Amino acid sequence: MVLAADLPTALRGRVATEVARGYARLGCTVVELPLAEASGVEEADGAAVLAADCGTIECVVGEGLPTAAEAVRQLAAAGWEVSLLVPTCLVGEAHRLLRGVPARLQPWWLGSDDDVCFGAPEVP
8 A cells, every 4th residue: 555645756756657658659759857847836746757749747646645736737727638647545635636627637556566557547
């Protein structure tokens, strides 16, 4: 089980790397950077995977879901298609924080072989 306050940077990085690989397989140009840098929300802890030629940003939450939600709001307002990837234990809270925001939520978890698994995207 992954706790919201204990999401190590290395684990967050693994999730972002898997997302980036998926876009690279589609032939998209991919850039990984800190969520704070991508969104302009200084307090936003997390990673962002930009697939600029697709107009998409996938945000992997770190500590502090409320600030990640604010980052998602800012990115959506700027015209990006935004997804927030959250550990399954945070999906309910993420729905509450992003209700009405034009974004998607996608749960993730570690599988039995310690691989990163993704659930279906959801609309908050």
